[in-house]
Amino acid sequence: MRPLQVPEEEYLRRGHVGCAGCGAVIAMRFALKALGPDTVVVIPACCWGVIAGAYPQSSLDVPILHAAFATAGATASGVRAALDMRGEPDTTVMAWAGDGGTFDIGLQSLSGAVERDEDILYVCYDNEAYMNTGVQRSSSTPYGTRTTTTPREGWKRTRKKNIMETLAAHRIAYAATASIAYPEDMIRKFRKARDLKGHARFLHVFASCPTGWGVPSELTVKLARLAVRTNVFPLYEVENGVSYTLNTEGDLPVRAYLSPQGRFRHLSPEDIQDIQRMVDEDWRLLRAKAQGPPQRARLMA
Amino acid sequence: MKQVLEGSHAVSEAVRLARVQVVSAYPITPQTHIVEAISEFCSDGTMDARFICVESEHSAMAAVIGASNAGVRAFTATSSHGLALMHELLHWASGARLPIVMAEVNRALAPGWNIWTDQTDSLAQRDTGWIQLYCEDGQEVLDTTLEAFRLAEAVNLPVMVVLDAFFLSHTFEPVDVPDQDTVDRFLPPFDPRFRLDTKNPCAFGPITGPDRYMEIRRDIQAAMDRAPEVLAAVEQEFFSLFGRRYGAVDAFLCDDAEVILVVSGTAAATCRQAVGDLRKTGERVGMLKIRLFRPFPATEIRAILPKAPKVAVVDRNVSFGAGGIFAQEVKAALALHKGNTAVYSYIAGLGGRDITTATFQEIYLTTKDTPTPPAESVWVGLAQEERA
Ligand SMILES: Cc1ncc(C[n+]2csc(CCOP(=O)(O)OP(=O)(O)O)c2C)c(N)n1
Ligand SMILES: [Mg+2]
Numbered sequence: 001m002r003p004l005q006v007p008e009e010e011y012l013r014r015g016h017v018g019c020a021g022c023g024a025v026i027a028m029r030f031a032l033k034a035l036g037p038d039t040v041v042v043i044p045a046c047c048w049g050v051i052a053g054a055y056p057q058s059s060l061d062v063p064i065l066h067a068a069f070a071t072a073g074a075t076a077s078g079v080r081a082a083l084d085m086r087g088e089p090d091t092t093v094m095a096w097a098g099d100g101g102t103f104d105i106g107l108q109s110l111s112g113a114v115e116r117d118e119d120i121l122y123v124c125y126d127n128e129a130y131m132n133t134g135v136q137r138s139s140s141t142p143y144g145t146r147t148t149t150t151p152r153e154g155w156k157r158t159r160k161k162n163i164m165e166t167l168a169a170h171r172i173a174y175a176a177t178a179s180i181a182y183p184e185d186m187i188r189k190f191r192k193a194r195d196l197k198g199h200a201r202f203l204h205v206f207a208s209c210p211t212g213w214g215v216p217s218e219l220t221v222k223l224a225r226l227a228v229r230t231n232v233f234p235l236y237e238v239e240n241g242v243s244y245t246l247n248t249e250g251d252l253p254v255r256a257y258l259s260p261q262g263r264f265r266h267l268s269p270e271d272i273q274d275i276q277r278m279v280d281e282d283w284r285l286l287r288a289k290a291q292g293p294p295q296r297a298r299l300m301a
Numbered sequence: 302m303k304q305v306l307e308g309s310h311a312v313s314e315a316v317r318l319a320r321v322q323v324v325s326a327y328p329i330t331p332q333t334h335i336v337e338a339i340s341e342f343c344s345d346g347t348m349d350a351r352f353i354c355v356e357s358e359h360s361a362m363a364a365v366i367g368a369s370n371a372g373v374r375a376f377t378a379t380s381s382h383g384l385a386l387m388h389e390l391l392h393w394a395s396g397a398r399l400p401i402v403m404a405e406v407n408r409a410l411a412p413g414w415n416i417w418t419d420q421t422d423s424l425a426q427r428d429t430g431w432i433q434l435y436c437e438d439g440q441e442v443l444d445t446t447l448e449a450f451r452l453a454e455a456v457n458l459p460v461m462v463v464l465d466a467f468f469l470s471h472t473f474e475p476v477d478v479p480d481q482d483t484v485d486r487f488l489p490p491f492d493p494r495f496r497l498d499t500k501n502p503c504a505f506g507p508i509t510g511p512d513r514y515m516e517i518r519r520d521i522q523a524a525m526d527r528a529p530e531v532l533a534a535v536e537q538e539f540f541s542l543f544g545r546r547y548g549a550v551d552a553f554l555c556d557d558a559e560v561i562l563v564v565s566g567t568a569a570a571t572c573r574q575a576v577g578d579l580r581k582t583g584e585r586v587g588m589l590k591i592r593l594f595r596p597f598p599a600t601e602i603r604a605i606l607p608k609a610p611k612v613a614v615v616d617r618n619v620s621f622g623a624g625g626i627f628a629q630e631v632k633a634a635l636a637l638h639k640g641n642t643a644v645y646s647y648i649a650g651l652g653g654r655d656i657t658t659a660t661f662q663e664i665y666l667t668t669k670d671t672p673t674p675p676a677e678s679v680w681v682g683l684a685q686e687e688r689a
Contacts, residue, residue, distance in 0.1 A: 038499045042367065055513060058504035063497045065370050066506035067363065068393055074360035078325060078367025078375070079497060081351040085322040085373050091499055109363065112356035 006183050007033040016059035018051040021217025023207035023224060024125045025051060026180040028060070028096070031123060031205075034190030037062060039092045040083070042076045044106060045069035046098035047132045048125070070105040072097040073113030076120045084119075092121060092194050099126045099140035103161050114170045114200045121193050121201045124163065127209035135212040142232075144275055145263050147212075155266060159278060164204055164238065171241035173199035177233065179206040181225035185235060185247060206233045214262015226257040231283045236290065246286065246294035254279050306476040308469040309334035311439045312378065312404045312462070314476075315446030317342050318484040319402075322373035322491075325353035325364035330416045331466040332380040332406045339376075358383035362390035362403075369399040370505055372496030374450065377401070380466065381408035381422045388426065391459075395430025395521060397506055400453030400460070400491070403431075404446065407566065407617075408466040409652040417653020418466040420566065420618035424594070424626045430521055432460040432528055433594040435565040439474040444545055445592075447479075450488055451535045456524045463594075466653065468567040479543055487542050525596040532593065549593035550601045554580060555608055558587030560668050563606070563614040563631060565591045568649075568656045572615075575661035586665050591627060599634035606631070607640035613668040615661070616678070617650040624648070624678030645671070646678040654682060 011032035018025040024047055032039065041060065043049050044067045052066070053059045067075040076095040083091050095113075097106055102124035110122060129147050130136040136149040139161040150156040167175045174196050178186040186205065193201040208224050210217040227233035231250035238244050254276045258264040267275070306314065312335045316324070324343065326336040342348035355361045358379050365375040379387060384405055394401050409419035423433060432452065436442045442464050449460040464470055497505065509517065529549055540546040551569070554576055555561050564572045569590040579586045589605055589612075591598065606612050612635075616625025623629060628646035635642060645668045650656040660682055667679070 037502075040371070040497050040499060050508060052504060052507055054508040054510060055504075058502070058507065060504070061502055063499055063502040064504040064507070065367065065497055066504070067367070068389055070359060071363035071366075071390070074325075074355055074363035075367035077353055077355070077360075078323060078364035078369075079371045080367075081323045081325075081353055081364070082368035082371030082373040082375070083497075085349075085351060086371070088499075108356055109360050112360055115356075116354065 004183055006030070006187060009033060009036070011037065011061040013059050013061065016051050016053065018047070019211045019217070021210040021220040022047070022051070023180050023209060023220050024048055024127060026220070027125045027205045027207045030180065030183050030186050031094070031190055032060070032062065034187040035092050035094065035194050038090060039094055040065065040079055042067050042072055042079060042093065042095045044072040044097050044101045045132065046101050047127070048096060048098070050132060069101055071109055072101055072106050073109035073122060076122065077113050077116065077118045080118055080120050093119070095120060095122045097122070097124055098131070099124060099128060100130045100138045103139045103163050111170065114167060114172050114202070117173070117200050119198050119200070121203070123203045123205060125205045125207040127207050127212060128160070129212050131209050131212045143278060144267050144271055146266060147263070167202045168238045168241040172202055174237070174239055175202040175204070176237040177204045177206070177235050179224045179228055179233060179235060180208070181221050181228060182235065189237065212263070214265070215260055219260060223257065223260065226252065230254045230257040231279050232257050234283065234286060236286065244286070244290040246290040249294045250283070302478055302480070303475050304478050305473050306439055306478070307334060307471055307473050308439045308442050308464055309471065310338050311443040311476050312446055313338035313342070314478050315443045316376050317348050318479065318481060319374065319447060319450045319488055320490070321348070321350055321376045323351050323353065323365065323368035323375045324377065325355050325361045325368070326377050326379065327355055327358045327361045327383060329358070329380050329383040331408060331470045332378045332383070332404070334470065335378045335404055358386045359390060362387040362394065365401050366390060366394055366397065366399060369401050370397065370497050372493050374491040375401050376403070378404040378406070380406040381410055384422050384426060385410065388429070391426055391429035391431060394459045398457040398521070398524070400450070400457055402446065402449045402453055402460050402462065405461045405463050406466050406470045407463055415652045416466065418468055418617065419651050419653065423461060423463050424618050427595055427626070430458065431595060432458055432525070433463055434460065435463045435592055435594060436469065437567060437569045437590065439469070439472070439476045440545065441547055442469065443476055443478065444539065444543065444547070447484060447488060448532070448535050448539055452528065452532055454491060455531045455535070456528050458521070458524050458528065463566070465567045483542055487539060528596050529593065529598055529600070547592055549598040550605065551590040551592060552605045553588040553590070555587035555589060555605050557585055558609045559585040560611045560613055560665055561587045561589050561606055561609045562661060562665065563589045563591065563612060563627060565594070565627060566617065568615060568617060571656055571658055572661050575658040578658060579662065579665060584665065597630050597634065602631060602634045603638050606635060607638050607642050609642060611643050611645065611668050613645045613647060613664050615647045615649055615656070615664060617656065619648055619651065619678070628678060643674050645674040647681050648678045649681040
């Protein structure tokens with residue numbers, strides 16, 4: 001097996017306070033390896049607001065600005081404007097928000113920043129619920145999920161919001177999905193996004209959450225890989241909202257991804273069939289947009 | 302140079318002269334003229350600044366918070382519903398000790414959409430850690446905005462420059478607009494000790510537990526406590542350069558007064574006239590204008606109001622269930638004083654209803670003729686059929 005080509009430099013320090021097996025921690029580690037030290041990180045309320053460390057400590061070797069929950073896009077815009085005025089236009093300004101801070105309460109601020117085409121990189125690390133407050137549903141929570149606000153027979157019966165399509169509809173210069181199970185692909189996308197200076201860029205990073213999903217912590221990366229291999233979370237890129245590139249094609253049924261997870265344990269075979277139909281439908285739509293076979297199918301190796 | 306300026310444009314001119322670097326705002330009547338003029342300055346190069354046209358006031362304040370954290374002079378302006386929407390972020394700005402300056406045009410809150418003046422919007426933000434200065438006329442608006450940057454940057458707290466809707470924001474007056482060189486001498490470039498800097502990475506605003514939070518709040522209080530003294534020093538310097546000063550409060554004919562009328566905002570201009578008229582008929586009446594509301598200038602107030610046996614506070618605002626807000630604060634300030642000055646509380650002019658010299662005459666006479674103050678605020682100028 002070929003060793004991973006991942007930069008040696010570390011900007012995430014030991015002693016962060018993420019849960020064991022936290023996918024969001026892995027996501028930040030790779031993100032900063034890709035972006036390097038000339039990066040300012042804006043973090044609204046989310047698990048990462050905690051993981052980053054309590055005053056007077058920090059778990060990152062880059063500056064962090066903690067921000068109000070709804071404000072990642074706007075706060076990052078302000079930081080960008082100020083750095084430009086100070087003659088530091090090359091610094092990357094990265095907003096780093098959870099799915100709640102992106103799909104829900106921060107959607108307006110993100111939309112505004114993207115419509116203004118702010119020179120920022122907005123990253124949503126997606127663990128598919130409000131994890132910091134104890135696993136409540138978000139609009140990123142997928143169909144079929146039990147959370148603390150969609151408990152028991154009230155499991156979520158609406159689909160996950162398609163945030164990538166929302167961003168594509170803004171004609172954003174660059175939007176891509178990425179996964180902690182595919183670090184090289186993820187680092188390539190972070191670098192591509194970093195180097196697309198002068199425009200708003202969006203990365204949607206799948207970040208498994210063992211605590212919230214009811215899985216053992218050693219399954220974090222495996223689940224992230226299964227999400228890609230079942231087409232639950234396809235890896236792809238969109239340029240200018242219209243030019244789609246697929247990076248992967250799944251080869252497994254959704255059951256392989258759903259069955260290890262406590263949050264889906266209640267689902268009947270029929271429910272799982274329903275989910276399979278939804279995933280297949282989404283995949284067909286995506287395939288049609290990409291108009292061609294996945295260009296980096298070798299990722300599946 | 303003297304120019305005939307709208308109150309709104311007195312703000313815009315001051316922001317230009319202050320060499321603000323990042324502005325972010327969202328339009329709301331009656332704030333719009335302020336930011337429209339600044340937009341023009343930014344687009345025609347009169348100002349070397351970025352104007353971020355955000356999609357809400359919540360985002361406007363977030364953007365200037367981001368900018369200020371990154372080390373530039375930042376400004377925003379809003380009013381009423383916009384200020385209410387910003388509420389969460391007002392705490393973020395003061396908690397982060399950011400010297401942001403905001404012009405806030407006093408306007409009433411719905412329902413019953415009302416774009417006219419009313420102080421309840423800004424006074425409802427009194428506990429957010431912002432310094433608040435209330436202006437009487439266009440010159441004071443321009444001068445206060447310039448002073449606000451000096452004050453904010455000296456104590457590391459945000460400052461709200463407050464002006465009445467229409468009576469001030471849309472009224473044209475001759476205003477002396479100072480030249481850039483003199484303003485530059487008064488207001489040096491902003492150079493904060495701490496800022497987002499990739500060469501010196503720090504975390505701003507992280508989790509702060511019960512073991513540390515309280516000291517940080519105590520520091521904010523200490524900065525507030527310093528503000529009146531700093532304002533006095535800033536005004537001294539402003540006076541030496543520009544020949545004008547205003548004070549935290551402004552006492553007018555208070556020394557021998559039997560009744561002192563306590564006012565703020567444009568009502569002070571009307572009150573000056575009313576007091577002058579009453580004096581001509583032999584009435585011993587004075588006026589105390591309160592310009593600095595946060596921190597509340599209790600020391601100055603205790604030095605002036607106890608001269609009179611009666612004080613009538615006229616509030617263009619209401620805290621439902623507690624009455625006029627300035628009156629509450631004045632009573633609290635006088636509680637430490639051993640004198641027996643009686644405080645009368647009046648509510649007038651809500652939602653832009655006119656406060657005229659006749660209103661002040663009525664308030665003065667009522668106060669003079671009522672031996673002891675009623676427990677509740679007295680509402681002045683209600684339509685007859687609406688009286689309970
Ligand atoms: C205005 C506001 N409302 C609610 C909260 C409480 N809150 C903090 S984090 C959070 C959930 C964050 O969810 P997400 O963005 O998905 O990040 P995660 O915690 O899952 O990493 C909530 C609801 C808050 N901080 N601010
Ligand atoms: Mg989440």
